[in-house]
Every structure is written in structure tokens, then in C-alpha cells.
Amino acid sequence: MAKWIDNKTVIITGASSGIGKMLAERLIKERNCTVIGVARSEKKMVSFVEELGDYASKFKYKLFDVSSYDNWQNFHDWLVENNIQPDVLINNAGVLPRFDRLVNYTKEEIDESINIDFYSAAYSSKIMLPLLMKSETPAIVNVASSAALMALGGTSMYSASKAAVKGLTEAMREELRGEAYIGLVCPGFTKTDIFRNQGATDGMNLINMVSTPCHKAVNxxxxxxxxxxxxIVVGFDGNAMGRFNRLMPVQGSRLFSSVIKAFKIDLFASTFGYEKKSAKKDK
Ligand SMILES: NC(=O)c1ccc[n+]([C@@H]2O[C@H](COP(=O)([O-])OP(=O)(O)OC[C@H]3O[C@@H](n4cnc5c(N)ncnc54)[C@H](OP(=O)(O)O)[C@@H]3O)[C@@H](O)[C@H]2O)c1
Structure with a gap:
């Protein structure tokens, strides 16, 4: 049965890795979409094109930092100059700051999170919307996080940025009701490379245990x-965080944070103020 997205032109940010890459692949192979992927790493994009094999002609990519307003304006102008009419924008690019207390973040870390995780979606939606509205099926899908549904110790900037994406998306949904499809995606922990900058590996087993495999999340x-x-809420943990936060806005977050703290994993040592196991071994 044909679906509304079949044969459409879809822009996906963060298409070089993880959720964005798998989403791009599925839309190309299963729904005959043309995907314009956006990310910064040419190496990862080139290897994705190779992986696509016979489908490579359905994938184009542009390399730019999504947190810059000017980059979005230039990308918009490039689409217009090349007579490319996008139908769907999926704002998926994101970074996960290392788990730590707010007071321990540098200004650069604070700015990076809000710029990439939030401003990118605000800038792209504002700039791309008039062009998207020329499509018969205009749509914007923003990938936030379960961290937008419940904030845990150690996730202040990520939760704040993703909660801002949630608010932006919900307001746009009402502003454009009946004119465009506006979707909000809140994944829980998902097995991708997003944890690469955490600076500790102890605890990844626990995170992997509760994480949804990437293909299931993309499904x-x-x-x-x-x-x-x-x-669209993804994963057992994502759903649990949403429900607990609605029922017990304070105690829910305390419960989840306490469970993480109880495992005493290095990933959250600085957040909860205990010594890292790796530091103990070195003594
Ligand atoms: N994995 C999880 O547990 C999880 C949970 C909740 C929400 N999410 C959200 O899901 C989305 C996808 O994450 P993922 O897990 O698939 O992570 P990932 O594998 O690390 O992919 C992130 C993508 O974002 C791109 N990106 C990052 N900063 C960018 C920038 N400034 N400009 C352009 N592109 C940029 C990266 O490409 P380059 O490095 O090539 O620039 C990469 O393609 C993110 O918004 C994330 O916050 C993930």
C-alpha cells in the first residue's frame, strides 16, 4: 500500500551515522525517497554512499554545521537555485554532552549543546518552512529525546536543549495544524555512537543493556x-521516563537518578561525586 512519504524528497540532518543514517537508508530502499543528508564528516558520508551501492543515486549530501543560521540560509538558497523541492525535513543531528554537573561544564560545552541540539532545529524550521510549504505534503520531524520528558542528574544541558526542541515542535504543530505534519520523536537510550565523547567506558555495559538496538528504534x-x-516515544526507558514524569514530576526524576547513582559507574562519577573505579585501580 502506498504511503504519503513514498517518492518524496527528504532532508535528514545527522545522516552520516546512527539513527539518521539508518532512517535515510530505509526511506531510500523501502519508500523510494530521495534523501539529502546533512552532516559534517565527508569520510562518513562517502562510506555511506558506498554502502548504498545501487541505491547511491537516491542519496545526495551536503556538509555543514547545522548550528549556524547562515549555513541553513545557504543550503536553502542552493535548493532553490537547483530547483530541488524538499517535502520533508527531519532534524535529527545532535550531540550528547558528557554526563556531569552543570557547574563543571565549560561555556563552550554549554554553547555546543544548545547550538547543535536546539538552535539547529529552530533555524532550519524557520528558514526551510516557506519552501517546504510548497510541497503537497509538507512535514517537519524533530528528534528530541526522552531527556526532554524527564531530566536526570548529569544531563542538564542535553535535557534543557531537548526540552526546548519539544516546546518548539509542539508550538509549531498547533501553528500549522491542518497545513503540515509536525512530528516529535523522543528516543530513550539507543545503540549508536552518540556516547563516544563520554570520556569513560565503565557503565557502557549498563547503558547497552537498557538501550534499544538502532534498527528497532528506527522501525x-x-x-x-x-x-x-x-x-513518537521510543524504547522501554523512554516510555517509562515519560510516564513517571507525568505521574511524579519530582520523585520520578529522583528515582531514576538514584538508580543510576546506585550502580556507581564511572560515567556518572563526577555527577554524583564518587570516585571512579578506574582511579581506584590506578592507586
Ligand atoms: N542514541 C541515543 O541514545 C539517543 C537517545 C535520545 C535521543 N537521541 C537523539 O537522536 C539523534 C541522533 O543521534 P544518534 O544516536 O544517531 O547519534 P550519532 O550516531 O552520534 O549521530 C549524530 C549525527 O549528528 C551529526 N551531527 C552532530 N553535530 C552536527 C553538527 N553540528 N552539524 C551537522 N551534523 C552534526 C553527526 O554527523 P557528523 O559527525 O558527520 O557531523 C551524526 O551524523 C540526536 O539528535 C540525539 O540527540 C539519541
Whole structure:
């Protein structure tokens, strides 16, 4: 059965890795979409094109930092000059700051999170919307996080940035009701490379244990997009965080933070103020 997204032109940010890459591949192979992927690493994009093999002609890419307003304006102008009409924008690019207390972040870390995780979606939506509205099926899907549904110790900037994405998306959904599909995706822990900058490996086993495999997360996201769902929550942990936060806004976050603290993993040592196991071994 044909779906609304079949044969459309879809822009996906963060298409060089993880969720964005797998989403791009599925849309190309299963829904015959043309995907314009956006990310910074040419090496990763080139290897993705190679992996696509016979489908490579359905994938174009542009390399730019999504946190810059000017980059979005230039990208918009490039699309217009080349007579490319996008139908769907998926704002998926994101970074996960290392888990730590707010007071320990540098200004650069604070700025990086809000710029990449939030401003990118605000800038791209503002700049791209008039062009998207020329499509018969205009759509914007923003990838936030379960961290937008419940903030845990150690995730201040990430939770704040993703909560801002949630607010932006919900407001746009009402502003454009009946004119465009606006979707919000809130994944829980998902197995991708996003944890690469955490600076500790102890605790990754625990995170991997509760993480949803990337292909399952993308399955759920794709199904939700095909059904034009406004709100797509992914994973057992994502759903639990959403529910607990609604029922117990303070105690819920305390409970989840306490569980993480109880495992005393290095990943959260600085956040909860205990000594890293790796530091103990070195003594
Ligand atoms: N994995 C999880 O547990 C999880 C949970 C909740 C929410 N999410 C969200 O899901 C989305 C995808 O994450 P993922 O897990 O697939 O992570 P990932 O594998 O690290 O992919 C992140 C993508 O974003 C791109 N990117 C990062 N900063 C960028 C910038 N300034 N400009 C352009 N592109 C940039 C990266 O490409 P380059 O490095 O080539 O620039 C990469 O393609 C993110 O928004 C993330 O916050 C993930």
C-alpha cells in the first residue's frame, strides 16, 4: 500500500551515522525517497554512499554545521537555485554532552549543546518552512529525546536543549495544524555512537543493556512517521521516563537518578561525586 512519504524528497540532518543514517537508508530502499543528508564528516558520508551501492543515486549530501543560521540560509538558497523541492525535513543531528554537573561544564560545552541540539532545529524550521510549504505534503520531524520528558542528574544541558526542541515542535504543530505534519520523536537510550565523547567506558555495559538496538528504534520512528504521529516515544526507558514524569514530576526524576547513582559507574562519577573505579585501580 502506498504511503504519503513514498517518492518524496527528504532532508535528514545527522545522516552520516546512527539513527539518521539508518532512517535515510530505509526511506531510500523501502519508500523510494530521495534523501539529502546533512552532516559534517565527508569520510562518513562517502562510506555511506558506498554502502548504498545501487541505491547511491537516491542519496545526495551536503556538509555543514547545522548550528549556524547562515549555513541553513545557504543550503536553502542552493535548493532553490537547483530547483530541488524538499517535502520533508527531519532534524535529527545532535550531540550528547558528557554526563556531569552543570557547574563543571565549560561555556563552550554549554554553547555546543544548545547550538547543535536546539538552535539547529529552530533555524532550519524557520528558514526551510516557506519552501517546504510548497510541497503537497509538507512535514517537519524533530528528534528530541526522552531527556526532554524527564531530566536526570548529569544531563542538564542535553535535557534543557531537548526540552526546548519539544516546546518548539509542539508550538509549531498547533501553528500549522491542518497545513503540515509536525512530528516529535523522543528516543530513550539507543545503540549508536552518540556516547563516544563520554570520556569513560565503565557503565557502557549498563547503558547497552537498557538501550534499544538502532534498527528497532528506527522501525518505531518510521512507523510513526508513516502514520503521521505527533508524538513518537521510543524504547522501554523512554516510555517509562515519560510516564513517571507525568505521574511524579519530582520523585520520578529522583528515582531514576538514584538508580543510576546506585550502580556507581564511572560515567556518572563526577555527577554524583564518587570516585571512579578506574582511579581506584590506578592507586
Ligand atoms: N542514541 C541515543 O541514545 C539517543 C537517545 C535520545 C535521543 N537521541 C537523539 O537522536 C539523534 C541522533 O543521534 P544518534 O544516536 O544517531 O547519534 P550519532 O550516531 O552520534 O549521530 C549524530 C549525527 O549528528 C551529526 N551531527 C552532530 N553535530 C552536527 C553538527 N553540528 N552539524 C551537522 N551534523 C552534526 C553527526 O554527523 P557528523 O559527525 O558527520 O557531523 C551524526 O551524523 C540526536 O539528535 C540525539 O540527540 C539519541
Amino acid at each position: 518505531k520512528i518510521l512507523k510513526g512517521i508513516l502514520r503521521k504521529k505527533s508524538y
